[in-house]
Amino acid sequence: MLKQINSLMLALSFFYLSCATLNINTSKEDNLSATALQPYGRDVRNPEQQLEMISSAVHFGFSFEGAECQVFASIPDVNGHNYLQYELDGVYQKRIRLEGKAKLPIRLTAPAAGKHTVWVYKATEAYTGPILISKITGHKVKPLRKPAAPLIEFIGNSITCGAAADPAEVPCGTGVYHDQHNAYMAYGPRVARALGVNFVLSSVSGIGVYRNWNSNGPTMPQVYEQVDFRANNPQRWDFNTLTPQVVSIALGTNDFSGGDGKEARLPFDSATFVNSYIKFVQQVKSKYPKAQIALLSSPMLNGKSRETLQNCLTAVKRNIDAVNSRAKPVALHFFQPMQASGCSGHPNVEDHAKLAQELLPFFKKLVP
Known part of the structure; x- marks a missing residue:
């Protein structure tokens, strides 16, 4: 009888060990x-x-x-x-x-x-x-992996970054600059999600075409090829990694800036801006020859500055289209003026939703 009990206990022990081992294996990370x-x-x-x-x-x-x-x-x-x-x-x-x-x-x-x-x-x-x-x-x-779909690259400044857009956790005027960044809620990712396409952002706060908001450079044309947009970095981005079908460029707000008040700032130079912008578009086209180029104005500019930027972008389009007559014509979108509600005069997450809604019909026509 004792022998039978010992055999039963041994069997039960083996069963328990097997279950425990099975449980460990199924929960293994x-x-x-x-x-x-x-x-x-x-x-x-x-x-x-x-x-x-x-x-x-x-x-x-x-x-x-x-x-x-x-x-x-x-x-x-x-x-x-x-x-x-x-x-x-x-x-x-x-x-x-x-x-x-x-x-x-x-x-x-x-x-x-x-x-x-x-x-x-x-x-x-x-x-x-x-x-x-x-x-x-x-x-x-x-x-x-993302499902196969067209890709839009959004090139721009702090607005495109979604900078200063989200003070929900760190109020405006407190913390450090990137405490209010929310790239996911910026207009570009919103547009891409609404259209069911993929996206990348190539954007830097304060950057411009021929000058930045408080300096003469390095500007976007000078850092676009660096992997991290820093002029002193020898490492270049491999433009074969991703191939956008549409490249959206939204630059100009900072070129019109009056600066930070610490150093003298020359008046905006339309000719320099247009020539620099044309060269930058050609630089982008050299990376993506078949991409549709789209130029966006700035929702932050009003009055004379807004009109001047629109005229400059029209001139850029005219020149690029003339030189590349067989390519897709450059597309233009002029934003409606906006009274931004984010930190330091930037759009907040709700403003970005409005910008995306305004842009949807425009990009819908461009995405193949």
Whole structure:
């Protein structure tokens, strides 16, 4: 009898061990390395095999099963901070502040178990520094690609970045400049989502065509080919990485700026602006010969400045179309003037929704 009891206990112990092992295996987390991610936007794979998210709204996607996953993200500046933001199952969630000294991964949770998709975006621009992604962990975590669709590249300044647009967490006039950045809610990504197309942002706050808001340079034509839009960086962006069908250029607001009041500012020079703009469009066309070029004015300019910018853009179009008679004619859109409600005179997230709504019919005609 004792022998039978011992045999039964041994069998039960083996059954328990088998169940426990099975339970451990089914809950085991998988690792998705940064090298497997497929980002949209300007990025770098550094020697540590991390993904460096550089440009505004550069993003990557992945799927996982269960109720949570972890994103291993960091920034190089231990004394600084930066921001990510994300979608879960196609629904925008929030911005996430990354502290330079933080060591723990970002934990993303779903309301229920099952299969989920996540798209992670950089909320800030290149000048705030890169965000480093080492890996993603979760059950059955896999990289995602965007569905095949046309691509729009949005070139511009702080407006295109979504800078100073979101004071929900850090009020205007407090914190540092990028505390109010929200690239996901900027007009370009909104237009792309509404049209069901892909997008990248190539934008820098304060930048212009022939001069910046408070300096003579480096301007967009001088930094466009650098991977992070910094003139002193020898690393160039590989323009074969992505091929946009439409390139939208929204520059000029800062060329018209009166400066910061610290140094003398010459009056706006229409001839220099037009000539510089023509050269920049030709520079862009040399990277994307078949792309449709679209020039946008500025919603921030009114009165005489608005009229002058529109005349300048018309002159740029006339010249480019004459030189490239077999190419698609340059498209123009002149914004309606806007009284912006964001920080330091910028559009806020609601203003960006209005800009996107105004632009939708225009881009709908351009997207193949």
